[in-house]
Structure formats: structure tokens, C-alpha cells
Amino acid sequence: MTGIVIGNTLRTSWKQILYWGLGLGALGLYIDFIAMSPDIISGYADLLKSMPPAMLQAFGASDIALLTTAEGWIVSIFVSEAAIFLSVFAVMAGLNITANDEQSGLMDVILSLPISRSSYLLERWIGFALIGLGIVVLCALITLAGVIGMNVDAPHDVILKSILNLYPGTLLAMTVTCLLATALRRRALAIGFAAAFVTASYIFNVIGAAASGAIADFMENVSYFSYIHGEAFVVGTYDPADSAIVIGAILIGFVLALRNFVSRDIGI
Amino acid sequence: MASDSVINIRGLSKTYGSGKKQTLALNRLDLSVAQGEIFGYLGPNGAGKTTTIRLLLDLIRPSAGSATIFGLDIRADSVEIHRRIGFFPAELSLWEGRTGDQIINYVASVRGDTKGIVKHADELAERLDLDTSKKVRDLSSGNKRKLGLVIAMMHSPELLILDEPTGGLDPLVQQTFHEMMDEYRAKGKTVFLSSHVLSEVQAICDRVGILRDGELKAVESVEKITNVEFQWVDVVFRDAVPAGLQQQLERLPAVTNVSTNGTRVRMRMVGDFDPLLRVISGGYVETLHIEEPSLEEIFLAFYSGDKEKTE
Numbered sequence: 102m103t104g105i106v107i108g109n110t111l112r113t114s115w116k117q118i119l120y121w122g123l124g125l126g127a128l129g130l131y132i133d134f135i136a137m138s139p140d141i142i143s144g145y146a147d148l149l150k151s152m153p154p155a156m157l158q159a160f161g162a163s164d165i166a167l168l169t170t171a172e173g174w175i176v177s178i179f180v181s182e183a184a185i186f187l188s189v190f191a192v193m194a195g196l197n198i199t200a201n202d203e204q205s206g207l208m209d210v211i212l213s214l215p216i217s218r219s220s221y222l223l224e225r226w227i228g229f230a231l232i233g234l235g236i237v238v239l240c241a242l243i244t245l246a247g248v249i250g251m252n253v254d255a256p257h258d259v260i261l262k263s264i265l266n267l268y269p270g271t272l273l274a275m276t277v278t279c280l281l282a283t284a285l286r287r288r289a290l291a292i293g294f295a296a297a298f299v300t301a302s303y304i305f306n307v308i309g310a311a312a313s314g315a316i317a318d319f320m321e322n323v324s325y326f327s328y329i330h331g332e333a334f335v336v337g338t339y340d341p342a343d344s345a346i347v348i349g350a351i352l353i354g355f356v357l358a359l360r361n362f363v364s365r366d367i368g369i
Numbered sequence: 370m371a372s373d374s375v376i377n378i379r380g381l382s383k384t385y386g387s388g389k390k391q392t393l394a395l396n397r398l399d400l401s402v403a404q405g406e407i408f409g410y411l412g413p414n415g416a417g418k419t420t421t422i423r424l425l426l427d428l429i430r431p432s433a434g435s436a437t438i439f440g441l442d443i444r445a446d447s448v449e450i451h452r453r454i455g456f457f458p459a460e461l462s463l464w465e466g467r468t469g470d471q472i473i474n475y476v477a478s479v480r481g482d483t484k485g486i487v488k489h490a491d492e493l494a495e496r497l498d499l500d501t502s503k504k505v506r507d508l509s510s511g512n513k514r515k516l517g518l519v520i521a522m523m524h525s526p527e528l529l530i531l532d533e534p535t536g537g538l539d540p541l542v543q544q545t546f547h548e549m550m551d552e553y554r555a556k557g558k559t560v561f562l563s564s565h566v567l568s569e570v571q572a573i574c575d576r577v578g579i580l581r582d583g584e585l586k587a588v589e590s591v592e593k594i595t596n597v598e599f600q601w602v603d604v605v606f607r608d609a610v611p612a613g614l615q616q617q618l619e620r621l622p623a624v625t626n627v628s629t630n631g632t633r634v635r636m637r638m639v640g641d642f643d644p645l646l647r648v649i650s651g652g653y654v655e656t657l658h659i660e661e662p663s664l665e666e667i668f669l670a671f672y673s674g675d676k677e678k679t680e
Contacts (some may be wrong), residue, residue, distance in 0.1 A: 105475070105478050209458045212426070212427075213426050213458075215449070215479065217448050367423075367429065368423070368428060
């Protein structure tokens with residue numbers, strides 16, 4: 102591993118950090134702006150009270166009382182919405198690791214250079230992981246800047262940690278997409294299955310959190326969205342084991358993707 | 370041949386798909402290419418040329434057989450092999466949003482000797498009249514292919530693997546390319562060139578392999594393969610073609626493909642000329658032109674001959 106492919110990936114794709122980071126940051130500022138007004142938050146909480154639990158979960162609010170606080174509002178609403186947007190980025194990034202270049206034929210040129218397939222995949226993955234990190238950090242800093250600038254009464258460290266906690270889930274969605282692209286070879290199929298993975302995870306999380314029982318618990322446990330719970334930082338119940346589970350899944354996914362990519366034919 | 374071979378292929382096969390959809394793209398290919406040789410790899414579309422090249426580059430994996438380049442296994446030692454080769458793909462794709470210079474710098478850095486390689490790339494770009502400051506998306510298809518050639522050749526590789534390299538290049542650039550190939554030969558470097566532009570292969574290659582339906586039909590020197598038994602004969606009479614001459618010619622076992630046009634008769638001739646001379650002596654022969662078949666015709670002869678056998 103020389104880092105050359107990482108550098109090239111960052112050079113060709115660094116603008117994604119700006120586009121996504123600024124876009125999500127703008128969303129964060131908007132949510133900060135609403136958080137300045139306790140009346141709006143409590144009104145919104147009253148509205149949510151009339152909703153069934155599954156709907157509440159879909160709106161990123163599992164605890165109504167929490168939503169009436171500024172930090173609870175910012176974390177619950179922003180994290181649940183940003184997680185969806187970041188999943189879209191993750192799918193696109195996962196496709197960019199190998200599938201897009203393979204589809205266009207560029208991979209033939211790349212792999213005729215003196216670089217092993219495993220090094221290439223690893224460096225591409227790291228490159229897009231760094232871009233994902235840049236996006237999450239940028240949107241977290243903008244949201245935090247909004248909190249500070251608008252004098253919102255919310256603990257800064259909680260806001261920062263809960264948004265940064267979006268990163269492992271984003272990496273997981275990216276890695277799963279990369280795995281699908283290396284396994285299925287056809288880009289369109291990989292997009293379809295990755296979209297299905299993200300959508301199913303989201304639905305499982307909503308239903309799993311709203312319902313009770315063994316099946317509901319299972320659904321919640323297999324959804325990566327359930328490990329992106331910003332509220333845990335607000336109420337102090339964050340368990341590092343949750344992040345460890347996601348990181349473990351990322352490692353397994355990456356190893357499987359590596360095995361696929363190294364062992365199979367390249368191109369169509 | 371095998372001892373000083375740069376490329377050594379033994380029983381290499383490749384099938385795509387499985388079950389009823391299985392397609393045999395390459396069937397037990399045996400081939401050696403010597404150092405300093407420019408080897409032309411000919412065949413119609415779908416013959417297996419690109420499959421062979423992609424196998425040699427370890428982009429796809431063989432179903433059977435093996436191959437070495439520089440004595441190194443194409444699978445186990447692919448990174449070391451790639452360090453010493455240059456490749457130009459038939460379907461060239463490059464980073465659309467980057468300039469030629471940026472791509473050259475990137476590829477040079479992957480190859481590990483940026484300064485020397487970039488300098489040589491600049492020289493090649495100048496020879497090919499290529500502006501490397503433009504983004505790839507702004508280049509014409511011909512200029513993209515020039516950039517592909519620069520990338521393939523900029524590190525002065527010991528072996529060049531070129532898949533249909535001159536398609537889309539203007540004649541002047543093709544001439545420059547031919548000169549570059551001559552220089553490669555003079556330096557003792559090896560070129561494996563896949564093409565269906567047979568006149569090009571005839572002009573620059575030392576040996577030719579003809580591939581059809583995944584099978585290597587012939588490997589011969591360009592001189593030898595050109596020296597096939599048939600020739601085209603044009604006979605121009607001073608007056609009209611004598612009556613009944615065409616029928617008489619068609620009865621000769623050595624003559625086929627007879628056509629007449631005014632005072633001219635054209636035919637495909639195999640073997641001795643004496644029977645032909647006796648038949649045409651009935652008229653006043655103004656000129657007699659004997660034409661060696663082009664490589665295209667030789668190729669078609671291989672192709673149709675084999676087809677006839679199978680029918």
C-alpha cells in the first residue's frame with residue numbers, strides 16, 4: 102500500500118465533502134434555528150404525541166419528552182434525517198470504490214498498472230471512508246457552529262458526539278454496497294440490492310423500535326440505523342459495544358468484498 | 370523459441386457463463402512470442418483476441434492452462450509483470466474529469482518513477498501532437514487514444530500489449546505509431562499487437578497469429594503467410610475478351626473467381642501458369658498482372674477454408 106490511490110481518490114472526489122457536508126450542515130443550521138424557539142419545539146412535540154409509535158420512530162423521535170429540550174430536538178431530528186442522506190452518499194461511494202470504474206472499463210487500465218487488486222480496493226475504500234469522515238465532521242461542525250452562533254442552550258459535546266456517531270453506520274452502508282458490487286458485478290444490480298439493504302434497515306428499525314416481542318427485537322438488532330442513536334448521547338445511555346458491533350460488521354463486509362474482488366474476473 | 374520467449378502460453382482456455390449459457394471464448398491456446406518481436410494477433414470480432422489479452426493481464430482468470438510473461442506466472446506475479454509492461458485497451462476509458470497531465474502524473478506515481486516517466490510522456494505527447502493540458506472529456510476520441518498510447522508507452526516497457534491501438538487515429542499519427550513500433554523493435558523490446566487492420570499488421574509485424582472462434586488457426590511470419598499458393602491474375606486484352614474464354618478459364622482446376630469487364634479478365638490462380646497461358650493465347654494479351662493476395666485475403670482464405678471444412 103503506497104497511498105497513491107488514496108491521494109488520487111481524494112483529489113478526484115474531495116468536492117463531495119463540500120457538497121454533502123455543506124448540504125447537511127445547512128440542514129443542521131435549519132434545525133438549530135428551530136431549536137432557538139422552545140414554543141415551536143413544544144408545539145411539534147404535542148403534534149407528535151398524537152402519532153402512533155411507528156410514526157414517531159419514523160420522525161426520529163422515540164421519546165417525546167426528550168424532543169422538548171433543545172439538544173434532544175437537534176439530535177433526534179438531525180441525526181435521523183442526516184442518517185438517511187448519508188446512506189445515499191454511502192451507496193454512491195460504495196459504487197465508486199470499484200463498480201463505476203469496472204462498468205466504464207477504466208478498471209482495465211488501473212489494474213494493468215503495478216498495483217495489486219487488494220491494495221487497490223483497500224486504498225479506494227480508505228479514500229472514500231475519509232471523504233465520508235470529512236462530510237460527517239463538516240456537517241457536525243456547521244451544526245455546532247449554529248448552536249453556538251444562535252445561542253441555543255444545548256451541550257456542545259453531546260451535539261458533536263451524536264452527529265459523529267453517524268459515521269460508523271455510513272461506513273457500514275458504504276462497505277455493504279462495495280461488497281454487493283464485488284459480488285454481483287453488475288452495477289445496476291448492486292444499486293438495487295444496496296437500496297434494498299438501506300430501505301429494509303430503515304423499515305426494520307422503525308418497526309422494531311415501535312413494536313415489542315422477539316421478532317421486533319430481531320428486526321431492530323439487524324438494522325444498522327438502530328446503532329445510530331443520537332438520543333443515547335443526550336440521555337447518557339450510549340454503549341460503545343454498539344459501535345463495536347457496527348465496526349465488526351464493516352470489517353467482515355470489507356474482507357468479503359476483498360475476497361470477491363481478488364478472486365473473480367474483472368469487467369463484463 | 371520458448372527459452373527466449375517473453376510471452377509463453379500453454380493450453381490457455383477461457384469459458385464464460387455456465388450451463389447452457391456457457392461460451393468457449395478461448396480454446397487451448399498455445400503461443401510463444403520472442404523477445405524483440407512484434408507479434409500481430411489477428412482475428413474477427415469475437416475471435417478471442419481481447420480475451421487472450423485480458424487473461425495475460427490477469428484481469429480475467431483462465432478456465433484451464435497457464436501462461437508466463439518474462440518467465441513469471443501471469444497470476445502469481447501479476448504486479449511484477451505489470452511493472453514491466455504497457456497496455457492499451459481496445460475500449461479505452463480514462464478519468465473524464467482530469468487532464469492528460471494529471472493522469473500521466475498519477476500513472477507515473479503508481480509506476481514509481483515520476484520524473485523520468487513524465488519526461489518521456491511529454492516527448493511522446495509531442496510526437497503524437499497531443500495537448501495534455503486538456504481534460505479528457507474535452508478530447509476527441511482520437512486524442513483520447515493518443516493519451517492511451519502515451520500512458521502505455523511512457524515508462525518504456527519491455528513488453529507492449531496493444532489491443533486495436535490505431536482505430537480512430539488519423540493516417541499521419543498512424544505513421545508515427547508505425548515508426549514508434551520500429552523503434553521498439555530496434556531496441557529489442559517486444560510488442561503484442563491485436564488488430565483487425567491487416568495492412569497495419571502486414572506493415573509492422575514480424576509474425577502473425579490468426580485466431581478464429583477462440584482457436585489459433587495459424588502462426589507464421591508475415592513473409593511466409595503472404596507467400597500463400599494463390600495469386601490474383603489480371604489479363605488485359607487489346608480487343609474484347611475472346612468469346613467463350615470465361616467458360617474455358619472456369620474449367621481450369623487451378624482457376625477460380627473469374628470475372629470479366631470489357632477487355633479485362635480477373636481470376637484467382639493456384640499452382641502452375643502453363644494451362645492459363647495456353648487458354649489466353651487465343652487473344653492478343655496486352656498486359657498480364659500478377660498480384661500477391663493482401664493479408665486481408667489471406668485472412669479470409671483461412672477463415673472461409675476452415676468454414677468449408679466444418680460445413
